[in-house]
Each structure stands twice: as structure tokens, then as C-alpha cells.
Amino acid sequence: MTKKRGFEIVTAYQDKAIQLPIRATNHAAGYDFEAAEDCLVPSIWKVLFKNRKLETEQQAEGVLPEENRKHLKSTLVPTGIKAYMGEDEYLQLANRSSNPIKNQLLLPNGVGIIDADYYNNEANEGHIYFQFVNYGIKDHLVKKGDRIGQGIFMPFLKADNERASGKNRMGGFGSSGR
Template sequence: MEKKRGFEVISTYKNKDIQLPTRATKQAAGYDFEAAEDVVIPSLIKHVLHYKLADKTQKGIKPTLVATGIKAYMGADEYLQLANRSSNPLKRFLLLGNGIGVIDADYYGNDANEGHIMFQFLNIGFTDVVIKKGERIGQGIFLPFLKADNDQALQERTGGFGSSGK
């Protein structure tokens, strides 16, 4: 049987007890992703209050990447959309730094990082948030996409995270 779409553990996390994403219920659209390791998401508010804005602290204000240890394979006309858990902003003040994540089909198996899926979080709360290994952090939804008439792709993927924007 030919593989259509799914998840695999990346090689560097093979022996680290990583769970493949699953849907929580029969009607769930998204596959729940778990954190592959413990990570602290620092409070942006605490950071800004600690430093004066005139000190050009923007270099230190950036999303924290949370590793999943997972890669996804899919058809050439599909992508995996990464979305936040609905409880993250409400209960933990965690936002996805990029709004939603887009994992392209050609991200799978790239030379730079093997297609490792990571979630970008910003913490808008007053205290740092600790995410523990195995904790559900976000969802992935496989979706088809359409191409414009006379579409011309400019290049082949040559890297990992953020490489198609170069």
C-alpha cells in the first residue's frame, strides 16, 4: 500500500519515546502534537519590563521554538497547517508567533533538519511558562491547496526551517 500522508519520528529523536500525533476524537480535524522535550517560554512582558525599550531589546524578543521530534509526509498538492491549541492563549497566554504554521510537502526529509516540525510560541503572560515533554502543544491539519493558472515554482527547497523565504 502506497503511503499518502502521515507522521514519522526524526532520526535524532528515535530513542526518546516520542509519540506520533493522533486525533483526540473521531470528528477531530487536527492531530495533536506533543513537546519532544522540556522547554521554558519566557514572558515577553517580564522581558520588556526588565529592560528599557530604548535599549533596543527587540533582538531578545522572539518566539521560542518547541521541538516535536516529528516530520510529516504528504502529497505534492497538500500541506500541513500548524495551529495553536484553543486553551493555550486562554489559560497559558501562549500565542503562535507566526499565527499558523505551514509545512510544505517538500519540507519532509530536507538535508538541513530532516523536516523536523517545531511550533513557535510567544508568551504574553506575566510569568514564564514551562512546557513539559509529552505535553500537547498544538495541532496539525492536512489540507489540499490550489495553484494559480500559469504557476511557476522558482526553486527547489535547499534547507530546513524558514528556508523557502530566502
């Protein structure tokens, strides 16, 4: 039987009791992904409340102290999972509907796109991460095994007379270009 699409555990997580994504109900579109390890998602508000006084020069230049920058970026939560699919498909990553209301977690890019050539790439073996921003007042600890998002396999169409770059994927986030 030829494999069409599915999930595998990445090598680094083979012995960590990772669960492959499953659909929660018979008619669910998405496969539920779990966190592969505990991961703290810091509150973005820490920056505002921790150091309310920035030097006038820094404010004018739009520069934040280095200690504040760590709270103003996304947190990558590992799943320990990679996905394989047809070359005319992609895996769409979506937030769980309960994450914003219960945990104040958002996907800053709205949805994630996992291309077919992300599978087994040289840089990270195709390891899928969910990217979160915490807009809540308190830090949020994602625990190993927590359901963090969904993946939906989707077909896509190509334009007539398309011009492909001819490049092969070499890495993870942002590796396909600028």
C-alpha cells in the first residue's frame, strides 16, 4: 500500500511517549496535536509592566532593552511530529478554538502552512512546531500532552504558466525565502 498522507514521530522524540495526532470525533476536520514537552509561553505584557520607564533616547529610536525583547516574540511549542503528504497538498495548522478564551494563546500568523517538502528536510527533519503569543496577564505553561492545535490536510491549485524557483527546501521556519 502506498502512503498518501500521515504523521510520524521525529527521531529526537522517538523515546518520549509522543502521541500521533488524531481526530477527536468521526466528523472532525482537524487532527489534534499535543505538546511534546513542557513549554512556558511568557505574557507579552511583562514588558509593559516590568520596565515602564525607558530612557528618552531609547523611546525616540524605538529600541527596547534586550531583556524586554524576549517577551515580545513568539514561542515555538514542539510537537515531536512530522507530516508527509502529496506534492499538491499542504498541512494547515490552526489554533484550538478554546486556546484564546481559556489560555490567551494566539497564533501570530493566523494559520501555519506545512508544505510537502518540509517533511524530512535537512535542518530539522520536518519537525512541526506551533507558534504562540500569550496576550494574557500571566505566563502560560503548556504541559507535555496538552492539545495545542489542529492540523488539516488541504489540496492546493497551481496557476497556469507558473514559474517555480527550482529550489529545494533546506530548513525550517522561513527557509523558503526572504
